[in-house]
Amino acid sequence: MKTMPSRIIAVRDEGKDRKTITVHNKEIAEKAHPGQFIMVWIPGVDEIPMGISHIGREEISFTVHRVGEATNALYNKRVNEYIGVRGPYGRGFKEVDGNIIVIGGGTGTAPLMPLIRRLCERGGNSVTVINGAKSIDEMVFKEELNELAKLGKIKYIPATEDGSLGYKGLATTLLEKLLREGEMPNEIYVCGPEVMIKRVVEIALERGIHVQALVERYMKCAIGICGSCTMDPLGIRVCVEGPVIPIEILAKITELGVYKRDSSGRKIKI
Amino acid sequence: MHNDTITFKCFISIIDEGLTLDVDISTKIANLKIRNPLILASGILGTTGAILKRIAMAGAGAVTTKSVSKNPRAGFPNPTVVKLEYGLINAIGLSNPGMHEFKNEIRVAKEGGVPVIVSVFGEEVKEFSEVAYQAEEAGADAIELNLSCPHGPNIQYGQDPKLTYEVVNAVKSTVKIPVFAKLTPEVTDIVKIGLSAEKAGADAITAINTLKAMIIDIKIAKPILSNIYGGLSGKAIKPVAIRCVYQLYEALSIPIIGVGGVTSYEDAIEFIMAGASAVQIGSAIAFKGIEIFKEIEQGIMNFMKNEGYKSVKDMIGLAHKR
Numbered sequence: 001m002k003t004m005p006s007r008i009i010a011v012r013d014e015g016k017d018r019k020t021i022t023v024h025n026k027e028i029a030e031k032a033h034p035g036q037f038i039m040v041w042i043p044g045v046d047e048i049p050m051g052i053s054h055i056g057r058e059e060i061s062f063t064v065h066r067v068g069e070a071t072n073a074l075y076n077k078r079v080n081e082y083i084g085v086r087g088p089y090g091r092g093f094k095e096v097d098g099n100i101i102v103i104g105g106g107t108g109t110a111p112l113m114p115l116i117r118r119l120c121e122r123g124g125n126s127v128t129v130i131n132g133a134k135s136i137d138e139m140v141f142k143e144e145l146n147e148l149a150k151l152g153k154i155k156y157i158p159a160t161e162d163g164s165l166g167y168k169g170l171a172t173t174l175l176e177k178l179l180r181e182g183e184m185p186n187e188i189y190v191c192g193p194e195v196m197i198k199r200v201v202e203i204a205l206e207r208g209i210h211v212q213a214l215v216e217r218y219m220k221c222a223i224g225i226c227g228s229c230t231m232d233p234l235g236i237r238v239c240v241e242g243p244v245i246p247i248e249i250l251a252k253i254t255e256l257g258v259y260k261r262d263s264s265g266r267k268i269k270i
Numbered sequence: 271m272h273n274d275t276i277t278f279k280c281f282i283s284i285i286d287e288g289l290t291l292d293v294d295i296s297t298k299i300a301n302l303k304i305r306n307p308l309i310l311a312s313g314i315l316g317t318t319g320a321i322l323k324r325i326a327m328a329g330a331g332a333v334t335t336k337s338v339s340k341n342p343r344a345g346f347p348n349p350t351v352v353k354l355e356y357g358l359i360n361a362i363g364l365s366n367p368g369m370h371e372f373k374n375e376i377r378v379a380k381e382g383g384v385p386v387i388v389s390v391f392g393e394e395v396k397e398f399s400e401v402a403y404q405a406e407e408a409g410a411d412a413i414e415l416n417l418s419c420p421h422g423p424n425i426q427y428g429q430d431p432k433l434t435y436e437v438v439n440a441v442k443s444t445v446k447i448p449v450f451a452k453l454t455p456e457v458t459d460i461v462k463i464g465l466s467a468e469k470a471g472a473d474a475i476t477a478i479n480t481l482k483a484m485i486i487d488i489k490i491a492k493p494i495l496s497n498i499y500g501g502l503s504g505k506a507i508k509p510v511a512i513r514c515v516y517q518l519y520e521a522l523s524i525p526i527i528g529v530g531g532v533t534s535y536e537d538a539i540e541f542i543m544a545g546a547s548a549v550q551i552g553s554a555i556a557f558k559g560i561e562i563f564k565e566i567e568q569g570i571m572n573f574m575k576n577e578g579y580k581s582v583k584d585m586i587g588l589a590h591k592r
Contacts, residue, residue, distance in 0.1 A: 001353055005489035039349075043492050047348035082490060084349075221351035225556045226362060227317035227336065233378075235321035240559075264342045265317045266367040 003084030034114035035092030041084030046070035051111025063110035105192020132171025198257030300448035300473035311552030319378025326382025329563035357504020361497035385411035418454030431466035438470035448473035504553035519545025535569025
């Protein structure tokens with residue numbers, strides 16, 4: 001599918017250097033599942049993959065953290081401007097009921113939001129959300145998560161490395177603490193920095209807990225033909241077989257948390 | 271009634287098996303024996319050894335790597351690929367990690383158990399030879415010379431019979447493995463270029479490369495590709511590719527690998543009948559997934575059974591018989 005010029009209908013601050021941008025695009029909104037991603041074209045600048053952080057009836061949102069040229073350009077976009085979007089792409093989360101822990105690290109919480117909302121809608125689930133960040137101003141979606149917690153739909157535990165909000169320490173240390181104290185999740189969903197994903201996988205493997213992780217790789221085509229986003233040693237294409245990858249496969253991916261590839265295909269240490 | 275049905279089914283399966291054994295879908299390009307005539311095209315997925323290995327296991331007869339140069343190249347910024355109803359336009363810009371780092375990927379790709387064809391390119395004649403030499407060292411089974419990428423630095427090689435001769439000749443005198451010359455249709459006479467490559471010692475011709483194209487988004491009022499121009503591949507270019515293969519087969523005596531829009535077994539057989547000894551599959555993966563190799567292989571086998579062809583060889587260039 002070609003990129004679809006889509007109008008920006010809302011831009012919201014999401015803490016320091018982060019914004020949630022909403023575009024009107026009914027076609028993608030109707031097809032998208034939690035965990036899927038879109039390719040966002042900023043004309044004259046770049047086209048980058050973005051996880052979907054809200055799936056509405058006729059609109060979708062994504063949350064951008066400005067770190068480079070393309071994300072900066074997106075960050076500065078305003079309502080009524082047009083950007084190109086195509087998708088939705090990839091395999092999203094398989095929704096599992098029961099005792100669930102959702103762990104988001106930094107902006108990695110954003111693509112977990114549609115899943116969290118869906119798990120709440122399904123009802124009857126015990127959902128614990130760990131929202132980790134370096135500090136309070138880098139934490140995304142804390143208001144909405146607070147709101148869901150007040151309504152009794154989730155148990156919400158923010159964790160910051162500097163202790164500016166909630167638990168002081170890493171999200172993965174908090175996860176280990178919860179498990180030691182007797183939490184018995186049947187499924188863990190995770191998205192965030194890759195070292196964090198890797199640690200969650202290790203913790204879960206020791207205890208036999210199933211995990212679904214949303215991973216990120218450099219992408220060009222997003223349709224499974226350029227090979228930029230493949231992971232060693234299985235040759236998994238993150239844009240087609242991912243971005244959500246289950247623990248059975250993650251356990252075999254030797255590059256997880258170790259290296260990724262740049263646009264030329266060279267390995268870069270993580 | 272029930273027993274009759276079972277007997278009948280058994281009878282059919284015996285016939286099926288018998289015929290399957292009779293059908294030989296292997297093919298040969300120079301000294302390379304390939305288990306089926308379906309090769310992964312260059313530029314599609316061949317960025318890592320792991321994915322090449324996976325494509326081999328998905329049923330490809332051989333795999334071709336992405337084009338590799340001496341030094342790493344980042345390629346163009348995104349957007350680099352646009353999917354259309356009838357094919358793809360891409361301007362990846364020959365991104366690659368450089369042959370030094372890519373040697374490891376070749377070694378991994380070899381674990382797939384099928385021939386690994388390494389696509390090489392250079393900005394000068396010497397670079398083609400150097401890169402090809404390193405590829406051979408790493409275990410490449412053949413070299414494909416990318417003389418003609420429409421969004422790279424070197425399309426001129428494939429558009430000039432003299433330059434084509436120089437590159438093929440230089441690489442042939444450097445490596446022992448077979449050398450294929452990949453040609454562009456964007457020339458006045460592709461046969462002239464093909465003959466030049468043959469004279470220089472090419473072991474086979476790969477035809478065709480993508481055609482220079484572009485696409486504009488009318489709402490944003492800008493070309494979509496960051497490089498403005500890209501290469502058109504897929505279904506849209508198949509009739510052009512068939513014509514080129516047919517013309518080359520008439521004039522040349524070395525084998526031809528047909529490429530350009532192979533999406534079904536019918537397409538593959540059409541190329542073979544035009545004169546191709548094997549075909550390459552690329553853009554169709556965007557439409558049918560990597561399962562396409564198995565699907566087309568099965569389709570060719572059924573076609574051969576139904577039409578009474580015993581081997582792929584029997585069909586090569588068949589459309590030329592008058």
